[in-house]
Amino acid sequence: MQPQFIGSHPAADLLNTAFEPQGQHVEIIGDGKALLEWLQVSGLLDAEQIARLSRKLGAKGLDAAAAEVRKLREWARAWLMRWRSAPGRDYSAEIATLNKTLANLSVRHEVTRTKEGLERVANYQIDTVEELLALLASQVADLVTEEDPSLLKSCAGDGCTLWFLDRTKAHRRLFCSAAGCGNRAKVAAFRERQREG
Ligand SMILES: [Zn+2]
Structure with missing residues (x-):
C-alpha cells in the first residue's frame, strides 16, 4: 500500500501512515527503511538529511526510530481526536508532553551564496531520533496552534x-479523494437511486 498524502497538512499525513481500509490494518512506517522512504516522499527531509540520519542511526537505530515515530503518531492521534471534539478543554498535560518533545528541535543556520547574493538559511538538524520526533511534533504544534479543530475531519467514505x-473555502470537503472515496460514494448513491426508481 502506498503512503497517502491527502491530509492537506503534514500532521494529518502523519496520522495517515496507519489506516484501516475496510477494517484491514495498514502500517506505512513498519520499519526503519519504510520510515526513510516516507520521510523522503513526504518532503519533510531532503536527500542529504536522509542520508545523514541513515548513517548516524544505522539499520537497528532506524528500526527503533520507526517504533518511536509510531508511538508519537498514536499519541498525537489520541490527542487530536479529543482536541477536535472538545477544543476548549484544558490540555496542559498534552501540551507539556508536546513541549518536551519540541525542546529537542535544533536548527542549523547557514550562509550560502545564491544568484541574488548571500543568503542565510535555517535548516532543521535531524541527526538523532529525538530531533526527528521534534520535527514531527512541530507539525502537530502547527496544527493545534494555527488551524480550526473542527476542520480536522475523517473521510466520509465507507470503510x-x-x-x-479541510482547506476548502466552503469547508465542505467530505472525502480523502474525489477520485477514490468520493467517486465510490457517488456510484453507490446512483445505484441506490436506481433501485428506488
Ligand atoms: Zn476515503
Missing part, C-alpha cells in the same frame, strides 16, 4: 479511516 484538514 475509510483517512484524515484530512
